[in-house]
Amino acid sequence: MEKIDAVIVGGGLSGLACAYKLAEAGMQVIVLERGDFSGSKNVTGGRIYLGPIMSIVGDMFKDAPFERRISRERWTLMGDDNSISIDFTGDRYKKTNNSYTVLRATFDRWLADRLIEKGVFVIPKYRVDDLLWDGNQVVGVKAGDEDIFANVVIAADGVLSFMAEKAGLKARMKPKNYALGIKEIIELSEEKINDRFNVDINEGCAHLFIGEVTKGMFGGGFLYTNKKSVSLGIVVGIGALMEMTPTIEVHTLMNAFKGRYEIERLIYGGELVEYSAHIIPETGYRNISKLFGNGIIVTGDAAGFALNMGVTVRGMEFAIASGIFAAETVISAKTANDFSEKTLSLYENKLKDSFVLKDLSTFRKLPDFLENRALFTLYPKLLPDILEKIMFIGESPKEKIGKQLWAEVKASGILSMKTLKDIISIKDI
Amino acid sequence: MSKEIFVFVECKDGSIRKVSYELLSKAKEISQKSSSIVYAVIIGSNQDVLANQLKDFADKVLIVDNEKLSKYRWDTFLSVMEQIIKKYKPYVMFGPSTTTGKDIFPRLAARLNGAIISDAVDVVFDENTLKIKKPLFGGKIISWMKCKDDSTFFVTFRPNSFIVENRSLNGELIKENIDVSEDSRIVSISTEKRETKKVDLQEADFIICGGRGMKGPEHFQDLEEIADIMGGRVGASRAVVDSKWRDYDDQVGKSGKTVSPKLYVGCGVSGALHHTMGMDTSKVIVAINKDPNALIFQYADYGIIDDVFNVLPALKEELKKIKKEI
Amino acid sequence: MNILVCVKQVADTEARILLTSDKKSIEIENKYNMNFFDEFAVEEAIRTKGKVKDCQISVCTYGSNKATEVLRTAIAMGADKAYLLDNNGYDIEDPIITAKILASFAKTEGFDLIFCGRQAIDDENANIGAMMAEFLNIPHVSAILKFDVVDEKKARVESEIEGGKEIQEVQLPALFTTQKGINEPRVPLITGVMKAMKAQINIIDPATLKDLSKGMIDESASKISVLTYETPSARPTVKIIDGETPEQKVKALIDILKDEAKAL
Ligand SMILES: Cc1cc2nc3c(=O)[nH]c(=O)nc-3n(C[C@H](O)[C@H](O)[C@H](O)COP(=O)(O)OP(=O)(O)OC[C@H]3O[C@@H](n4cnc5c(N)ncnc54)[C@H](O)[C@@H]3O)c2cc1C
């Protein structure tokens, strides 16, 4: 078989975005995806920020099947049996926010179909098993009994990237470098969603939960509204999970979360239609592996480009941007007719000049900061507890508010050197 | 327009298949509501004894006796059925959704340009029409259909859809003299019948089905013994058939046979959708599995959570006792 | 030799299927496959092509635009030509009409050998093959397990019959429906898929086919109609039989089966 321009391993957002740009430049591309179709195996919380990638995507997302545009943000701090919520919206949000909820099974599939129309071969149900080498140059991939030769292989195969590992680009990861996410899609009628989340048609709400959700472990819960369903899930650091004694299973956390009054009210009457679990890279800037080699480029989750800020995860726009930069790099390499490491290093420069590595660098200390358990136990619980003292009127006479507050704060242990240190450390992140 | 209901009687190994009695029983029930009569149509050679057995179940029994019909072939049977239908112009003809029924009915409908609904599970006479119930998508959806044409209407039903009721009708026997024509383009070279006295899987009232949890072909002997006690059959999941522990003939499920026995017992079957699609119309489902989370418990009426090898000996003994009681 | 394979696109067994609120139609989740039994038909055609001279395989489907996916799958496996008999998005309920259309297409093109699947796993009808053969006035054999071409004019097949198997010789042209066990359908090569994605699909309006007209194949021609759809009644939750020992459990089960379920 002839050599094609690029073979992309993984039909997630990163691989598809890369293919899109390559196809626009008239290159011959194959995307191999092991799932039944693009998006069938992809898990995301569900919120994509288009802001950072607006200038590079072109018309890739014209008429894309976004679910709802986020016009409302909610945060809930969860105590043991109480909670406090912040509900934020604003005109700027309503009018110009470029953040949408998406369902990957629909979204990725739509993008794949567009690519097929453009003449890209997006081929599902094929798993790539290995790389093909010529000396120290990657020259293609092996899938089943077939060898597919290409100038460049794009490893867009997601968080556990086998390809990057086979190319010797990936460092061995520790559990600490991953978080586990589980997610359920619960169907609810459009009207119910609009009512329960107080949003207009096509407008959506992003609701994050911190505190008791994860029993104090690093992570949190999320709920995103789609057109006719909500995505509900939790993210927990695998490191934290492993250290937990007695051991606790993530689905136990999930069930407890779903059973909370706060959540139950939002989802009752809904029908569970999909359940999924997935790993999230938690690499952090410092652990990012080598991003390219002779004839190979690593993109998206495979390269560890995700920013887990505890409760929110940003990965999709990183995946898309890195896919696009990889495509641009391949286009240059083709012009130069050189697919060695030297030419492909352009990829890293592009990443460095963009939000991808800049944001990751900005938040490089976040992982350490977030290891602090107090963030997920003490602080989120304190506020609801205080409020409960103030708000709740029982049988006994009320005490002075100030006095109560003080007692609560003192009892919580928040007035410690440790807290002070936590506060000071905020300046680092 | 006549409202006669015709039932194609299928015979196997010298006797009338149970499904034919089922269809006749249902046909009679409907004919009472629609004030019409039921004809049984029996085609073969030397069928007098069998035809007599049909008298209790039909108002009229049409007998076509010809040595060319000693063995089923679509071409000969079709030529006979065509002539009968042209002569009597019945309102509807029922047949079994069996290997034979599936072979001949479509071709018959096409030849006579009649309407056909295949693989149905129920029929009611309501608002002066026959409403036919047919599962779709492996039972995920049920449809109710009707024929909107006045040409003869053909319906095939799954075995075990109806209860057999002997109404002692003492029907009239009518011999039909019909020329049988054979299609010379097909020549039978040989046939190989499986040596078995056992009931057909799709007709069995009792099915004990083994899955991969049975661990190996040798353990199916236990299931065979239980099936024999109950006069039923052993079924198998695809995992078992693919491992060549059992023949494909025994496979229950989407890509195997659709069964609806009175009692289905699944032993070490996980209950994958492909499997349950072929058995979830069973009247009573019992599952024996050591994994409490096995999917099959979502379909079963009764479940035993235990090692199947601990359960089978006791089950065999208890069933033996029961059969002795009766 | 000209071979035709009729393939149908069906909902994946795992696809979610919903009723519309008026219960008059159904919505199928976007998960489709080539009908399970049709894969055997395509595979058998390809194997036959490998055994005879000058052989060409055409595949056809009567369906919507989306159904071109199964045609491409067949090409990826090794079929040569593909035809979409476009239903213009309208699903006809009457199998006779589908069979008439397919037969008329076959007549128009002329084939020596036609393969269909034993049955479609969505409607489980097992109608189309035998009906097509009738409309074409050619012999058919259902549920074949072995297939060999004897010469240009004759095939020898083994098929499933009630309680056994039969070997027959059949004069061609003839139609055969394939049963599981006849072969192991191949997984297409990636290069095959690439070829298939590029392949031209011939789109035909069935009303223009030999002996057909619009009035013969539209809704008004359908002899059957669906009154309503229903979801099957849910089974009650399982009763787990308790007991200290397996023997006790079995005893308790037998009692329940006798007294409550009346299944013994
Ligand atoms: C619970 C959860 C919540 C999240 N929430 C958000 C959020 O709200 N916002 C956000 O921006 N990000 C979120 N993320 C992160 C985001 O989903 C990922 O960063 C993003 O999906 C990465 O895209 P990708 O294309 O790199 O990888 P993926 O989407 O994982 O795609 C990789 C693809 O490669 C395929 N593949 C793998 N190996 C092979 C092989 N050998 N051969 C062929 N194909 C192969 C896979 O099937 C898959 O389709 C979340 C993640 C999780 C798990």
Ligand SMILES: Cc1cc2nc3c(=O)[nH]c(=O)nc-3n(C[C@H](O)[C@H](O)[C@H](O)COP(=O)(O)OP(=O)(O)OC[C@H]3O[C@@H](n4cnc5c(N)ncnc54)[C@H](O)[C@@H]3O)c2cc1C
């Ligand atoms: C297109 C397609 C069509 C298919 N068609 C069919 C079909 O027609 N019919 C069909 O059956 N399948 C079909 N399948 C396969 C189906 O999806 C399942 O793979 C299959 O049914 C599993 O068989 P099983 O339950 O025997 O095996 P498994 O899934 O391996 O289950 C074995 C079960 O045995 C239990 N077990 C193990 N040991 C013991 C013990 N000692 N005591 C008690 N329990 C024990 C286990 O807990 C487990 O639940 C099809 C699949 C596809 C893709």
Ligand SMILES: Nc1ncnc2c1ncn2[C@@H]1O[C@H](COP(=O)(O)O)[C@@H](O)[C@H]1O
């Ligand atoms: N719409 C269709 N287009 C092409 N072939 C079909 C179609 N419907 C049925 N068939 C063929 O007929 C076989 C039996 O289908 P059915 O009679 O619907 O069970 C299938 O396996 C296909 O080979």
